[in-house]
Amino acid sequence: MKAWRIWKSVLTNSYWHSETITIAEKPRGFHLITDTVRDALPQIADLEVGLLHLWLQHTSAGLTINENADPSVRSDLEAWFNHTVKEDTAYFTHTFEGSDDMPAHIKSSLLGCEVTIPVANGTLQLGTWQGIVLAEHRNHGGNRRIIATLQGRLG
Template sequence: MQVWRIWKSVLTNSFWYSEKITLAPFPRGFHLITDVIVRELPQIRKLEVGTLHLWLQHTSASLTINENADPSVKTDLESWFNHTVREDSSYFTHTYEGSDDMPAHIKSSLLGCEVTIPIHQGKLQLGTWQGIVLGEHRNQGGSRRIVATIQGLEGKTD
């Protein structure tokens, strides 16, 4: 019986929310987007415990968690990826949209298009030096869409 009461309590406080966030175009490179995500999802503040899942709906950009303080980290990431996945490689055949097309897909595959972040007492549980980073791997990537799904237990108030 006690297990049922706990489960019933969990069900009554259960919270699910999904929203599509459209990011304005960013120049090529790595960009800290934590503040944008938090601003667009005030529902995070309601949760005592939960998770935020972010899914980028593109194959030529990426999402990752990385340094949020020193901008040289973002510059170094861009330099490393450009050195490792070179444009104008003669063996690329998928170049319909330009020389940055196939390299952008490879970079996206290396980093991925999703991150999941724990929520505790109404806040994302990122480490002191961690932030949500968008990797824009195209010269003209355009706006980007992220599907955000929040799930957890309500209990926190603003």
């Protein structure tokens, strides 16, 4: 009977929330979106402990956690990715949508399309210098959609 009471307590305080966050079109580069995500999810403040999972629904952009203070880090990341995965590479065959398309898919695969961030006492547990970064790898990528799933125990 005691195990059931514990399980019932876990279920009662369990919280799940999911929604789509639309990020307006951004120029090619690395963009800090931490505030956009926080503003879209005021429910974070209700969690005592939990996780926020962000899933980008695109194959030519990426998500990462990185420097949130000095914008030169983001421009250096863009420079490194462009140096490493060059446009107009002769052996690329997926070029119908432009010379930035196949390189964008490769960059997205290198970076990934998801991040998971712990939540404690109603706040994202990002380090002092950490932020959520959207990497836009296309010259004209359009709006980007992120599925945000928040799970945890209510405070």
